Amino acid sequence: MKRLHRLTAILVKLQSKKVVLAADLADKFEVSTRTIYRDMQALMDAGVPIGAEAGTGYYLVDGYSLPPIMFTETEANALLTASKIIETNNDQSLITEYQEAIDKVKAVLKSTQKKKLEILEQRMYTFGQETAITSNSLSIIQQAITDLRVLEIQYSDAQRQFSNREIEPLGVYFANNTWIMIAYCRLRKDYREFRTDRISNLIQKQAFYAPRNFTLENYYKERYQGYSI
Known part of the structure; x- marks a missing residue:
């Protein structure tokens, strides 16, 4: 280089x-x-x-910003490919936010790059787009994780019994076409996993103190080894 x-x-x-x-x-x-x-x-x-x-x-140093970064053709292609994959997930907020990001990428491309990207977009398809959109909360959850904000939610369990919860969100993961949030549940006084497609009436509230150096890797190591966090 x-x-x-x-x-x-x-x-x-x-x-x-x-x-x-x-x-x-x-x-x-x-x-x-x-x-x-x-x-x-x-x-x-x-x-x-x-x-x-x-x-x-x-x-x-804080306050310094760089001029807009120009993307290479292969970088733009990679981002477009990722957007096609994201379109097949079940959370509408993620799809919307990523599409807006892709629009910003397209805005800084040269005209020849834009034309090539349009061709690629027309000739690329990901099966699974028929998946029902069952969640629209991932964007708010992600913000609450980074801002350390308590979330007030209405949650439906597997038996479709609703309960109101105040939770402290700590992480999310994607499995079996579903986004799962890991959080400390103030109602159950323990860590719980919440499917985002069962969450409704999501509201951000006051700040909370997160466990120091919390990572999902450590969470699962301790969980499967039988230790409590």
Whole structure:
């Protein structure tokens, strides 16, 4: 990879993550960490406000933004392909949000790229689009997870018995064409899994304190090993 392309790619990485490690960049671009240090210095010399902390990594100073990123043809194709797959899932909010994102991608493409993308869109199909749309809450759930907001929901169990719950959402996963939310249920005073297609009347409420360093990987390790979180 030519240095100019690498510097541009480093800028994209810095904008997409809170902190970037020199070692991770060296592995990604297959260069030495010394080369990454020189690249960072070159970017700073060019006026890019990059901060650095020993043992932590590099980061863009708050308030700095890059000009719009141009997508390559293959990157645009990959995003279009992902949108076709997303169209087959059962949550309307995810479909809507992703389609709006794709529209923004198309807006920055060159006219020749747009024409090629239109051709590809007409010649690509994913079976399963007949799946019923049974959920429209994933977007709100995702926001509540990142904002650490309690959700008030009406939930229907397998016997179609409704109950009102206040839950603390911690993660989501997709299985058997259904989005599942993992949350601490204040009614049951334990962790529970909620199918999004059984959720109605979703309302965001006050903030909550999430377990420190919670990850779905750790959740399932402890769950299947018989330990409580």
